[in-house]
Amino acid sequence: MTIEDWAAVRADVTAAFSPGSPVQEKDLFAGRGKQISALEDAVNQRGRHAIVYGERGVGKTSLVNILGLVSRRPNRDVIYVRVNADPTDTFTTLWRKVFKRLNYTAEVAGGSKRISDDFSGDITPDDVQLVLEQFSENQMPIIVLDEFDRIKQHQANILVADTIKALADYSVNATLVVVGVAEDVSTLIEGHESITRSLIQIKMPRMSTDELKQLVVTRYSRCGLSTDADAVWKIVFLSRGLPYYAHLLAMNAARFAISERRLTVRHTDIDKALDGSITELDQSIREDYMRAIRSQRGDDTLYASVLLACAFAQTDELGRFQQSAVAVPLNKLHPGKNYQASTYAMHMNSFCEEDRGNVLQRVGTPRAYRYRFADPMMQPFIILKGLNEGRLTDEIAQIFSTKPQMDLGLGPGI
Numbered sequence: 497m498t499i500e501d502w503a504a505v506r507a508d509v510t511a512a513f514s515p516g517s518p519v520q521e522k523d524l525f526a527g528r529g530k531q532i533s534a535l536e537d538a539v540n541q542r543g544r545h546a547i548v549y550g551e552r553g554v555g556k557t558s559l560v561n562i563l564g565l566v567s568r569r570p571n572r573d574v575i576y577v578r579v580n581a582d583p584t585d586t587f588t589t590l591w592r593k594v595f596k597r598l599n600y601t602a603e604v605a606g607g608s609k610r611i612s613d614d615f616s617g618d619i620t621p622d623d624v625q626l627v628l629e630q631f632s633e634n635q636m637p638i639i640v641l642d643e644f645d646r647i648k649q650h651q652a653n654i655l656v657a658d659t660i661k662a663l664a665d666y667s668v669n670a671t672l673v674v675v676g677v678a679e680d681v682s683t684l685i686e687g688h689e690s691i692t693r694s695l696i697q698i699k700m701p702r703m704s705t706d707e708l709k710q711l712v713v714t715r716y717s718r719c720g721l722s723t724d725a726d727a728v729w730k731i732v733f734l735s736r737g738l739p740y741y742a743h744l745l746a747m748n749a750a751r752f753a754i755s756e757r758r759l760t761v762r763h764t765d766i767d768k769a770l771d772g773s774i775t776e777l778d779q780s781i782r783e784d785y786m787r788a789i790r791s792q793r794g795d796d797t798l799y800a801s802v803l804l805a806c807a808f809a810q811t812d813e814l815g816r817f818q819q820s821a822v823a824v825p826l827n828k829l830h831p832g833k834n835y836q837a838s839t840y841a842m843h844m845n846s847f848c849e850e851d852r853g854n855v856l857q858r859v860g861t862p863r864a865y866r867y868r869f870a871d872p873m874m875q876p877f878i879i880l881k882g883l884n885e886g887r888l889t890d891e892i893a894q895i896f897s898t899k900p901q902m903d904l905g906l907g908p909g910i
């Protein structure tokens with residue numbers, strides 16, 4: 497292969513992975529079959545709408561982007577509009593954003609509606625209903641209100657629930673999808689009780705091992721790269737179910753392999769690419785990490801280890817763990833020390849304080865406290881740092897991740 501060929505493969509890798517942005521292409525979207533079907537049900541049934549909620553960065557926006565693509569039918573024009581809410585938005589400003597795009601999208605789809613000009617004043621749920629009713633039978637508007645958790649105005653939130661109710665009651669042939677970071681529906685949308693029947697609730701979990709595997713392997717195959725089960729597994733377990741990390745690690749490992757003039761990505765390439773991956777991460781995560789683990793008296797270096805052990809603690813399905821669950825990983829990191837909860841309790845408590853940037857949150861009642869990372873993105877970062885600084889070995893890291901049989905499904909020849 498010539499230098500130009502290698503440069504072309506590298507460019508393909510950079511184009512295939514998108515750690516910084518949601519997926520826009522059907523073939524590059526991994527898994528999530530159940531969630532897509534649920535969203536399609538909302539689109540296909542009149543009077544039904546959807547709410548997509550979950551942790552930051554699990555793939556909510558990517559999912560709704562794909563909905564716009566998979567809903568297309570030969571005899572149906574999908575008019576897909578997604579807007580991001582921001583903290584200053586009111587109901588009116590939010591819908592003005594929608595109407596502007598709706599005009600444009602409807603025109604591109606062959607319709608010729610001009611709507612936004614009529615709404616220079618306040619917009620009400622009734623106005624929204626009127627606008628969405630204007631589309632013909634074979635036009636299917638899908639309106640996504642993304643980043644909905646960022647809206648500060650209480651009234652805007654209530655009016656959106658009212659809108660869903662009106663659209664459902666009048667059986668309007670449009671689908672509204674509300675998307676945001678939240679643990680449950682009630683924190684994302686108020687008054688949801690009155691619209692339960694019209695609202696399909698979709699909780700986005702972290703990605704499964706199979707889904708992450710698919711994410712990596714599809715992209716490598718597209719770039720003409722091969723890999724093995726060890727490499728994929730390493731990317732999977734380091735990502736902790738967060739697709740952002742799978743993109744970042746797989747992309748940088750591939751770049752490293754290419755720099756060595758190889759078309760096969762090995763698990764050691766991920767280690768070699770750790771520096772590169774960490775540097776590409778958001779500066780704020782790195783700063784928060786340093787703030788959380790800094791030692792004030794010079795002799796208290798246990799903060800970094802306790803935080804690393806927290807990142808490996810056995811969690812419940814909401815990512816929460818007990819204080820006692822930290823002992824096993826901590827003692828794996830420091831064999832022979834036999835640390836008890838009484839030693840590291842104060843470290844965990846101070847992780848919940850402002851001084852260490854509230855890296856952990858404590859939830860529940862005093863007898864049954866649970867902890868979780870305030871920012872889910874922090875957890876894989878801590879593990880990457882641990883590996884990169886030699887605080888953590890592969891062997892220890894893998895103890896906490898049960899490796900399933902990895903069939904890469906690549907078929908012969910790869």
Ligand SMILES: Nc1ncnc2c1ncn2[C@@H]1O[C@H](COP(=O)(O)OP(=O)(O)OP(=O)(O)O)[C@@H](O)[C@H]1O
Pocket residue numbers: 514515516517518519524525526527528551552553554555556557558559677711738739740743
């Ligand atoms: N199903 C998927 N297949 C492949 N990559 C995915 C998938 N879902 C998400 N990603 C990738 O994961 C990252 C986060 O995705 P996305 O922006 O959709 O998440 P989000 O939940 O909307 O995040 P936020 O809470 O920050 O809005 C992006 O890099 C995106 O490309």
Ligand SMILES: [Mg+2]
Pocket residue numbers: 556557558642643
């Ligand atoms: Mg998003």
